[in-house]
Amino acid sequence: MEIHHKDNTNFSLIKRAKSFTHAFRGLGILFKSTHNAWIHIVVFVIVVLFGKVFHITHLEWALVLLAAGFVFSAEAFNTAIEIDIDLTSPQYHPCARDTKDVAAGAVLIATITAVLIGICVFGPYMLSFIP
Secondary structure (H helix, E strand, O other): OOOOOOOOOOOOOHHHHHHHHHHHHHHHHHHOOOHHHHHHHHHHHHHHHHHHHHOOOOOHHHHHHHHHHHHHHHHHHHHHHHHHHHOOOOOOOOOHHHHHHHHHHHHHHHHHHHHHHHHHHHHHHHHOOOO
């Protein structure tokens, strides 16, 4: 079987712009097909509101944004893996189940990490309300 490689020798702004359209299409698929992504968005909006209310520092914003990006990226990878497994293994197979479960576990790790970062950032602000 002959393998054809893309010609990557010529830089093209049009090709780069097209790659962005593919990426945005992927985000559309993520948010149309993954209910948990919507939960992440709602939580992220709440966290941003808390950040505004508490006037968190630039470093705290960086940590919050990094944590959110980590969770959204993990969810995107999980969704991509689930789509691929559904295509390549339409019938039940224990390895397919394990692959999906491990990918979901990665999202859980990212989410727990984000929650811990949230506690570190917002905990002191919340404690200031306790007399």
